[in-house]
Amino acid sequence: MTTATEKNIHPRIRPAMLGIAALWALAPLAVPVAAQAQGFPEKPITFVVPFAAGSATDQLARAIGQAVTNDSKVSVVVDNKPGANSFIGAQAAAKAKPDGYTVFITTNTTQSANEHLFKKLPYDPVKDFTPLTALGRGGQIMVVNPALPVNSVSEFIALAKSKPGKLSFGSGSSSSRVAGEQFKQMTGTYILNIPYKSNPPAVTDLLGGQIDMMITDMTTGLPQVKAGKLKALGVSTRQRSPLAPDVPTIAEAGVKGYEMTYWFAAYAPAGTPADVVAKLSDMLVKAARSPSAAPFYQASGTEIFTSNPEELRKFQAAETLKWGKIIKAAGIEPE
Known part of the structure; x- marks a missing residue:
């Protein structure tokens, strides 16, 4: 319904006033949101x-x-x-x-x-x-089961080429999966990928001999290397890791240009x-x-x-x- 006062308002002004009225009507609804944001965080x-x-x-x-x-x-x-x-x-x-x-x-x-x-x-x-x-x-680290008869990236490549499709690598993330696939592509080897829900269970199977190799994050792989349970062959970064300075990069170990972070x-x-x-x-x-x-x-x-x-x-x-x-x-x- 339009009141007598509203009838006297110029037609060009009336829509603007109605818009302002609408904003005022919504204003009470905005207050709780702002108050909640100001008090954040208030619970776990x-x-x-x-x-x-x-x-x-x-x-x-x-x-x-x-x-x-x-x-x-x-x-x-x-x-x-x-x-x-x-x-x-x-x-x-x-x-x-x-x-x-x-x-x-x-x-x-x-x-x-x-x-x-x-x-x-x-x-x-x-x-x-x-x-x-x-x-x-x-970056990541390339690790193998100690029982595997290799001590370097080049030796692993030679073994993989002598047994196409017989060796496997585990992956529990896209970084680990792509790192392994890129290694295969750049070395001309055929190594079977075994997917896992995450890297830790893949490392468990690597320790048990169910898979042969992984390129995994340092957090998951390096402790096993330091404990003597896995062998490290290389790291995926351009430069050696300060955490494992004796481990060469995969690039310097023979796969020129290799990098995965x-x-x-x-x-x-x-x-x-x-x-x-x-x-x-x-x-x-x-x-x-x-x-x-x-x-x-x-x-x-x-x-x-x-x-x-x-x-x-x-x-x-x-x-x-x-x-x-x-x-x-x-x-x-x-x-």
Whole structure:
């Protein structure tokens, strides 16, 4: 109904006044949201990890979680959801309530590589998530069962060529899988890939002799090398690792130009309020650079690598293109 006063208002002014009235009507609804963001965090935060307990991503999540707790006095729960090529964890994080209390701690596997390894994903690595910050990047180590009669990369290549299809390598992440496939492609060898839910169970089978080789993260592989349970043949980075200075790079050991690195990052479910995203990003960057998280980075040889949300968005886009090229060059057909 139009009142007498409204009839006297100029027609061009009336819509603007109605718009202002509508905004005032919505104002009470906005207050609780702002108040909630200002008080964040007020309850425990869950870190969803798409890999098994003991994996590098799990260890990073626990180190970052402890740092967040130390700083904010809010507890962090690490929820491991491995399996189905990391789909289970990614889906769980994507479907979580976008209120800032669920954070996806993941790697290039879910966010850049999977879309090139599989014909169809049950989640969208871009649309389903809001970037928070990068958390680190590092290299991998090539390890074999001690019973295998090889002591160098060149000897392993010779053995693999003498027994095409008889040797196997395990992979519990896209970084591990692509590293092995790239090794095969660059050396002209045929080595059977055995997929796992995560790298730790693959290492267990490597120790037991069920598989022959792995190119895995330092966190998972190096302790077994230092314990004398596995033999290290090379590292995947351009330069030798300070954690294993006596181990040559795979490139210098005979596979010229070989390099494979990985990265960690944190995301929130899509739709998380911008001010909560900003707070989470700041909290996680601070945690990654805190003294309490330092032991993980030092022990794993992981480089501290942080960003703001927009920088992570651009980095992920560039990495997706990069991983697509690597996977195509390695001759991997999407499953």
